[in-house]
Amino acid sequence: MQKPKIYFVPHYIGSLKHFERLIPYVGEKYDVGFLAIDKNIERSRALAEYCKNKKYEFKFFDIESSGAKRFRMPFFTGMSERYKQCEIYRNFLNAKKPQKIIFTKTWYHHNLFLREANKKDVETILLFFTGPTHHLVYGSLSSRTVPIGRKLKIIFKRIQQFVTDFVFHTIDFMYSIQKSIQYKKNVSQPNKIGIFNEYERTIGRAGGYDAKSVCVVGSPDFQITHELKSKINANRSLRSDLLGKYGLNENKLKILFIIYRFYSLPPLAEHRMSIQEHLSHHQGILRTIRTVFSEKEADILLKMHPGEKMIYDSYKNLGVKIYHDESRTDELVCLSDLYIADPTTHVNNMAFAIGIPALFINFSKLHFLNNLMEYFHIKHIVTDREDFIEKLRQFKQGALEKQYENSSIDFGSVDNLIKFIG
Structure with a gap:
């Protein structure tokens, strides 16, 4: 008997890998596939x-190719392309007949697909991939940290979306009258929204959605990482295999460093770093770690952001081991003795899941990054070199106090999530 179809819609390689870890849990019930709706060709490739390498079903909807190199008339060209895109989505939905479609984000270019899926009574679900970093760090549209150009672009997009939605709803209404069928207003919003915790609800992360459709499911990182750590602790052979996979020495400390990409920030002139400034900033942090832990004592593991370009080769002179997309972050977390990261990364959830000693640092001028302290239940953020050295020495002496609170973690988060998906 053929299994019902479920599609995940990742927005880049990181969110695809996030969803990929759910396949063992949903694969028995559903035939799993992946979709990309994007104008970034490189990201979609x-x-x-x-x-292709994993033999997963994949479909790419190129929302930029139609009419990209011809004369464009404001509004009318957009409406024409929108109608053509609707046809593509309808044909896909009619052919594949998916039961559920799960998104990590509902950006503007997802709206049309969401609307067509809702028209076909396909269950649409939004599952956030990371914590509300953007919401807490950059604030609302009125925030001073949002550049004026970005504000104007967002406002224009919202006006355009309102107008085009109104036109399409009017066309649907007129069509239903002509065909004597019941009119059903289909909105470009998911049927269900899964958030990590109640705090996200209080800060309005799911604002704009029907409150009844929002459900707390927790981060799947809690259960997946906790279970992986338990397996590694119980199986010496597995641990040995993983150490070999990453070229690590059992007899040396392993310090995992998760880097914040300062060069990828929105163009805030007073804060954004160039790539060279970014490299120099983190090289200073690595040199500080080496003042406390020599290369003979400890390996420093640097996990690059998914899809990030290879720009960190100069760090190898400090005995830093660099891991890219070929590595699994949860495996590196579980093998490590000390975790060092900025206060915003969702990898923090993996560290909390296994209770690893951790330091959260922010030596930049971006003080608003510290807004994630309450969300992640972080007790202390290191902001100067002297404090950093002292905390590293405390860890070395076995005297480092716990820097976060994780007593309320739900280690059944994946079970909750699968129940939510249905």
Whole structure:
């Protein structure tokens, strides 16, 4: 008997790998596939290549190709392309007949697909991939940290979306009258929204959605990482295999460093770093770690952001081991003795899941990054070199106090999530 179809819609390689870890849990019930709705060809090619290597079903909807090199008339060209895109989505939905479609984000270019899926009574679900970093760090549209150009672009997009939605709803209404069928207003919003915790609800992360459709499911990183750590502790052979996989020495401390990408920030002139400034900033942090832990004592493991370009080779002179997309972050976390990261990364959830000693640092001028302290239940953020050295020495002496609170973690988060998906 053929299994019902479920599609995940990742927005880049990182969210695809996040969803990929759910396949063992949903694969028995559903036939799993991946979709990309994007205008970034390079990002979508990376998704396609990964799925090809893993033999996953993959479909890319190129929302930029139609009419990209011809004369464009404001509004009318957009409406024409929108109608053509609707046809593509309808044909896909009619052919594949998916039961559920799960998104990590509902950006503007997802709206049309969401609307067509809702028209076909396909269950649409939004599952956030990371914590509300953007919401807490950059604030609302009125925030001073949002550049004026970005504000104007967002406002224009919202006006355009309102107008085009109104036109399409009017066309649907007139069509239903002509065909004597019941009119059903289909909105470009998911049927269900899964958030990590109640705090996200209080800060309005799911604002704009029907409150009844929002459900707390927790981060799947809690259960997946906790279970992986338990397996590694119980199986010496597995641990040995993983150490070999990453070229690590059992007899040396392993310090995992998760880097914040300062060069990829929105163009805030007073804060954003160039790539060279970014490299110099983190090289200073690595040199500080080496003042406390020599290369003979400890390996420093640097996990690059998914899809990030290879720009860290100069760090190898400090005995830093660099891991890219070929590595699994949860495996590196579980093998490590000390975790060092900025206060915003969702990898923090993996560290909390296994209770690893951790330091959270922010030596930059971006003080608003510390807004994630309450969300992640972080007790202390290191902001100067002297405090950093002292905390590293405390860890070395076995005297480092716990820097976060994780007593309320739900280690059944994946079970909750699968129940939510249905």
